[in-house]
Amino acid sequence: MSLPPIAAQARQITKSFGNGNAKVQVLHGIDLDAYESEILMLLGPSGCGKTTLISILAGTLTPDDGELEVLGEPLHRMKSSAITRFRAKNVGFIFQQFNLIPTISCEENVAVPLLIQGMSLSKALPHARKSLEEVGLIEHRKKRPNQLSGGQQQRVAIARALVHQPRLIICDEPTAALDAENGQRVMELFRNLMRQPGRCAIVVTHDHRILRYSDRIATMNDGRIVESVATADFDFDHHR
């Protein structure tokens, strides 16, 4: 069976922080492929470089060395302003702490990626409502984020991440701020929404309970990918 097209491809990516004696090498020559229509989960202990890696894959951080091609674009050769435009159009984000703006309504929060692309609020709101409908929160569209539960807020964040139909979705610990039940619900919803062809999601997580929602799992340790296998082949007992 042939593999689907590659959504993101990293080759020999290195990244360090600090200078001189304080220099810390965080990523050591990472090679990683993420395919369209899959959910790839990055697993690993704290400090292993997962967050740095997804920051680079998302185009919010520049690697020191290596090649990075995302959705066919060579990010490692692109200017910062071009990467910013690329992110606005092609990347959706789901953050650990939701990062919803507390002073605006849920539908306005969801509309933000469209506003960033230059769409007017009046044109963006119908799209935002449709996206909220998909996550089952249309009746809460006028509420502010702090009027919703943690699970609901993360569903709003998912609606925001998908409203502009991005092809790459970057998720940073999406269930870390949720209880087990809400975490499962959010991931089920996320999995269903990800069924759309061509989409690729890269999810960083510590939460072993959500690994089953992935298609592939890459395990990191000490700045390196030590294992990358299909979820069906993943040894859950070994990693528990």
Next chain:
Amino acid sequence: MFRIALKMLFGDSAKYLMLVFGVMFATFLMTQQSSVFCGLMRWTTAILKNAPAPIWVVETEVRQVNQTIAMRDTDIGRVRSCEGVEWAMPLYSGVQNVRLEDGSLTVVQLLGIDSTTFAGAPTRMIEGRIEDLRQPNAVIVDDLALKRLSPNPKQPLKMGDVFEINDIEARIVGICKAMRSFTGGPFIWTTYERAIGYSPPQRKMLSAILVSPSQGRSAEDVAAGIEAATGLKAYTNSGFRTSERDFNTATMFWYVKNTGIPISFGTTVIVGFIVGVAISCQTFYLFVLDNLKHYGALKAMGASNVKLCMMLLTQVSVVGMVGYGIGLALASMFGLAAIKNTQPPFFMPDVIPFAVLGVIIFICSLASFLGILRVSLLDAAVVFRG
């Protein structure tokens, strides 16, 4: 994004109000103090407004209108003989004591004008006629005098009432509106001869000569001619100009140079500026810091630095406009109350609101600069760091 920016601003009502308060306070303090200063400077030239004449001829050493160095009465004839002089009339100006009914004393600004032509007479009469000054012991007083010269402010003086100037009887035959004097005392007009009678005797009593140029001659030229011909000092009275010959300008600049008034008011204006800068910059910077993770998220989602800076500028501009508007309204209300109450002095020339607006724009620019700097340098990857 601008609506989102404004909702972010209004959503944090405590910080929003603090920001508006900072700008409002700075606007109010700078506008109000500048206007009081301008009002006070106008009061220094009140005699020029209350005894209007195109040219004032005074003793050579006189530098401002409240300074009186008496001239000889014969100087009037010398001035009248100068080319381009239509008429020249004497004026007595001096601060005198008035004894109130209860025996207490208060000071007044006494003006003695020519009894034939009434040159230098008040221009806005409320009651009575200027011609009544020809009656015995007659004086015209401004409306402030009615309260100031009455022992009971609730029962102000009225037409026909009598009081004493240096123990000599004076009877009110007219009431007028007049600009307040710098010394705060009311104005009293009488004839030149009677004013000399009210004042302690001196060898020379003529304070100034009021002159009008002939038709077709400019006051500047005629004043220059009078100076050349008589050796006296001749000033024009054309309102505040940047001409050294204008008596208003000379008087105001004399007070600016020789008193601590500008330093006192200037210090308060600077304090207003510093407080405005301190509150606005600090609060806006805190507002930006509080929202940094949201700006970081927006940046990660693809918002450019330019877009984020425009959001910050929108927020600062709204705060600036609202704060400036309220501050200016408060200063204007203060001014209206001051004008109604006749004190403290208040005069807001057009340049003050514009100058203060410029300062507020500077304060807002400074406040937004710090925020813009912070957001511009913000690493979009910060949102992944928990």
